Amino acid sequence: MLLDKTISELAAGLRKKEFSSVDIVTECYDAIEKHGKELNAFITVIDNTTALTYAQKKDNERTENTSPLHGIPFVLKDAYITQRIRTTSASNVLKNYIPQYNATVYQKLLDAGAILIGKMNMDAWGHGGSTENTDFGPAKNPWDTTRVAGGSSGGPAIAIAARMSAFAIGEDTGGSIRNPAAWCNITGLKVTYGRVSRYGTIAYASSFDTVGPMARTAEDCALLLELVAGQDPYDATSSPHKVPKYTQKLTGNIEGIKVGIPKEFFGQGLDSEIKKSIDIAAKKFESMGAKLIELSMPMFDYGLPVYYLIGPSETSSNLARYDGIRYGQGRNQFTPETMRRIMIGTYALSAGYYDAYYKKAQQARTLFIKEYEKALSSCDVLLMPVNPTPPTKIGELMSDPLANLLADVYTTLKYWIRISARN
Amino acid sequence: MVTYKTIVGMEIHVELKTKSKMFCGCKNDPFHAPKPNIYTCPVCLGLPGALPVPNKKAVEWTIMLGLALGSEISLFSKFDRKNYFYPDLPKGYQISQYDQPIARGGKIVIASEAKQSFSPRHPELVSGSKIASSSRFNLIGTSRNDGKTIRIHRVHLEEDTGKLIHSTVNGKKVSLIDFNRSGVPLVEIVTEPDINSSEEAKAFLKKLHQIIRYLDISDADMEKGSMRLEPNISVKIMSLRINAKQSFSPRHPELVSGSKIASSSSTPRNDDESELPSYKVEVKNINSFNFVKKAIDYEVGRQIEILEAGETPVQETRGWEEKKGVTLPQRRKEAAHDYRYFPEPDIPPMRVTKDQISELRTKIPELPDVKLARFIKNYQLKPEDAARLTDEVELANFFEKCASQLSIINSKLSIQSLANWIINKKVDYTKASPEELIKVITATKQVKQVDxxxxxxxxxxxxxxxxxxxxxxxxxxxxxxxxxxxxxxxxxxxxxxxxxxxxxxxxxxx
CATH class of the missing domain: 1.10.10 (Arc Repressor Mutant, subunit A)
Incomplete structure (x- = not known):
């Protein structure tokens, strides 16, 4: 199957004319035909004649110098604004919304010649970790359809695992790329805040939201990040730092790299099988010449509460624009989980509570930054689990809102300190 | 014996005339737009996913305004979100500044001539017991001899909202929204409650307007709404010292413990100069200096009547009804909005260096007070003539061009005659050229001369x-x-x- 290949392999094959874009895109639509309905990964599938016509055009215009993404099919989490293509954020509030412009990340991919196949299911507005809090029906894990795919970028992870797309752009606020990537057994990269422009990303929590690649391999993610990263005049929070050639850093040599293992992440509540897998990975790194360093990050316990104050505060403001006047649907169309987050955030920002909640949480955020700085001064990378448990059964988390929040226990700690993390 | 003191603080909104809007590249020209909703984009329409990017020029101009007012410029400031629902606000929040404005402090000194014009049209409302035989109230005005200082509290930058138009379309009453104005840079200037009469308010506003026009950062056109005025008005009861003790006899003895009494007491009576009344009435969006004056006069009279009846005026927002010459309640302020301010996460905080501030200081033109003094000194003009000539910077510049032309051609025409001519003939400086004007004046004068x-x-x-x-x-x-x-x-x-x-x-x- 062509879609078992990495993006570099596909690009090489296309150039050598071993196969065509039309062949790859056809594979995608075959897989969608076969598994799409059951997995419920797509909110919008781009009409296949359109995509195939586009693929044909790409095949015709390909030269030696075209981008490695030229003619490669991809999908977007439905949080990305796409001109003339319905964009819903998996919410009934935007169920008929056709945008007038393109997100920067989408425009960059179009300019590189990549081919959009579909807009993907997710937890509405990013509110969730299982792609069950969606008005388009829960998405299912391709490895066990009685279980969830993770979230909020569940749809994109499924599409890659089930070979319905070569890569995807997800969005990570509190684990939304890493969590489904882990549960669907693909590679996801939560990038440093500001590394990729957020322009055209429907906001969940603006100071946490990051735009990142989801793909088969680390190499694919490096290739994608190289292309989509960089400062954007339309995003004041995008980083002015130069974009490194990530792909050139993939030498395979990790000799002497110090791998930090924070002990708090391996305590009670971590599933034994997940722990075992991480141990195996750690041993593997060690055998390749890396040095394992155990360290302590005592702020661990505060990660979740801090995230669940700042995230909802920002989302309560970000979702104010869906006021019932402009997008055809009233605010009663928000799901109970979204309403909960709006209410928590509204409360935390209210006069008299702001100092006790929002402000305190922001101060704690500063402490976390210091803790990470300290940890990363003694090692090069941190190794930690993404999720405490294997994928839950569909419906399990939805019936217990608190468990739903706790599923983010590891991932939430990484995003608000604005460092990158990889599954 | 009870006297009353007018206490007014002003909030002034001024639309900056930058080329583009505050947070996007759309044209900033709401008043000349040929059609509604043409200067719009995803950002100023608040569409999903759109992000604000601040306009550098608007920030610089706000700093310059702060410098012109003698404010302290913050080396670190940030934008905040002010959350509220209103149809003209497409994001559901306004990007504004809350606790770290671009500039704090500063002052405007009202010229002493403004003082002289403080001849009360309603003597019964003014200054105390001497006229008191027929007086209903004893209202303390200000009567110091020098110019009076009105302190500036802060100057901050925000975005304007869209404009609601209520009209009838096909026989149906509808509300329409024009977003051409949405996202236009808006500076808010807030004063301390230092204004003690409607005359002072007017003099202050004229001075502020003049400074803004000198800086050339806004048309400050009140009729169009690019400068909007909101006085916060209250009246303070000033009792004589003998009564001071009485006013302290607590109506709520349980509240008497230290400092609590002042803030908790429901009566606005207080003799401490710095203590403010327990309420204030905001009069919204007035579009002329004279209306501000009238609104303050009306409000002071209304509030004194309430105070005389032993009650406290309700804290609320009122609107000025020019036709009836009254203020009418708009909404109660006591149930004030909780705007849930928090730092705008889409815009990094702004850091300005001292060097950048110095650089901006050099871009500030000669300001009205300095120009006035120079005109009097250098041209030996009468102060009232110099004031007339420096009222508008364009006129002042025109006068100076004429004056330098006089010396170039070594004319016998005196500077004072030139000044008289420009003032009395109301010369249109937009049309006249200095050379032509001097020729005309000289010719006329020559005709008049007889050997x-x-x-x-x-x-x-x-x-x-x-x-x-x-x-x-x-x-x-x-x-x-x-x-x-x-x-x-x-x-x-x-x-x-x-x-x-x-x-x-x-x-x-x-």
Whole structure:
């Protein structure tokens, strides 16, 4: 199957004319035909004649110098604004919304010649970790359809695992790329805040939201990040730092790299099988010449509460624009989980509570930054689990809102300190 | 014995005339837009996914305004979100500044001439017991001799909202929204409650308007709404010292413990100069200095009546109804909005260096006070003339061009004559050229001049022709001299000046 290949392999094959874009895109639509309905990964599938016509055009215009993404099919989490293509954020509030412009990340991919196949299911507005809090029906894990795919970028992870797309752009606020990537057994990269422009990303929590690649391999993610990263005049929070050639850093040599293992992440509540897998990975790194360093990050316990104050505060403001006047649907169309987050955030920002909640949480955020700085001064990378448990059964988390929040226990700690993390 | 003191603080909104809007590249020209909703984009329409990017020029201009007002410029400031729902606010929040504005402090000194015009149209409302026989209230005005200082509290930058238009379409009442104004940079200037009369308010606003126009950062056109005025008005009861103790006899003894009494007491009575009344009434979006004056006068009268009845005016927002000459309640302020301010996460905080501030300081033009002093000193102008000429910077510049032209062509025309001409003839500086104007003035003056030989000849002629009036004059009927002046003027066809004609006549008739 062509879609078992990495993006570099596909690009090489296309150039050598071993196969065509039309062949790859056809594979995608075959897989969608076969598994799409059951997995419920797509909110919008781009009409296949359109995509195939586009693929044909790409095949015709390909030269030696075209981008490695030229003619490669991809999908977007439905949080990305796409001109003339319905964009819903998996919410009934935007169920008929056709945008007038393109997100920067989408425009960059179009300019590189990549081919959009579909807009993907997710937890509405990013509110969730299982792609069950969606008005388009829960998405299912391709490895066990009685279980969830993770979230909020569940749809994109499924599409890659089930070979319905070569890569995807997800969005990570509190684990939304890493969590489904882990549960669907693909590679996801939560990038440093500001590394990729957020322009055209429907906001969940603006100071946490990051735009990142989801793909088969680390190499694919490096290739994608190289292309989509960089400062954007339309995003004041995008980083002015130069974009490194990530792909050139993939030498395979990790000799002497110090791998930090924070002990708090391996305590009670971590599933034994997940722990075992991480141990195996750690041993593997060690055998390749890396040095394992155990360290302590005592702020661990505060990660979740801090995230669940700042995230909802920002989302309560970000979702104010869906006021019932402009997008055809009233605010009663928000799901109970979204309403909960709006209410928590509204409360935390209210006069008299702001100092006790929002402000305190922001101060704690500063402490976390210091803790990470300290940890990363003694090692090069941190190794930690993404999720405490294997994928839950569909419906399990939805019936217990608190468990739903706790599923983010590891991932939430990484995003608000604005460092990158990889599954 | 109770007296009253007017306490007013002003909030002024000014739309900056930058080329583009505050957070996007859309054209900033809401008043000349040929159609509604043409200067819009995802950002100023608040579409999903759109992000604000601050306009550098708007930030610089706000810093310059702060510098012109003598404010302290914050080296670190940030934008915040002010959350509230309103149809003209597409994001559901306004990007504004909350606790770290671009500039804090500063002042405007109202010229002392503004003081002199403080002749009360309603003497019964003003200043105390001396006029008090017929007085209903004793209202303390200000009557210091020097200019009065109105302190600036802060200057911050935010975005304007869209404009709601309520009209009837196909027989149906509808509300329409025009987003051409959405996202236009808006500076808010807040004063301390230092204004103690409607006259002071007007003088302050005129001065602020003048400074803004000098800086050339806004049209500050009140009719169009690019400068909007909101006075916060309250009246303070000032009791005499004898009563001070009485006013302290607690109506709620449980509240008397230290500092709590002042803030908790429901009566606004307090003699401490710095203590403010427990309420204030905001009058919204007034679009002329005179309306502000009228609104303050009306409010003060209304509030005193309430206070006289032993009650406290309700804290609320009111609107000025120009046709009726009254303020009417709009919404109660006591159930004030909780705007849930928090730092705008889409815009990194702004850091300004001292060097950047110095650089901006050099871009500030000569300001009205300095220009006025220079005009008086350098051109030896009468203060009132200098004030007229420096009222608008364009007129001042025009005057200076004319003045320098005078010296270039080495004209005999005096600076004062030039000033008089420009002021009295209300010269349109947008059309006239300095060179042309000086030619016109000089020509007119020359026509008026008569050489002495001719003048003496004509006077002799007139005296000779009127023996009867000459005799009467010599008998002591000196008033008749004006008859001779008139005759001479007629003979000269209006030329010559009356003063010198009269002087020569007096000589000849001795």
């Amino acid at each position: 002495e030989v001719e003048l003496t000849r004509v006077i002799d002629q007139i005296i000779a022709a009127n023996p009867q009036p000459v005799a009467e004059y010599k008998k002591g009927k000196t008033g008749i001299i004006m008859f001779f002046v008139g005759q001479v003027k007629r003979e000269l066809k209006g030329r010559g000046d009356a003063v010198s004609i009269r002087k020569i006549l007096q000589e000849q008739l001795k």
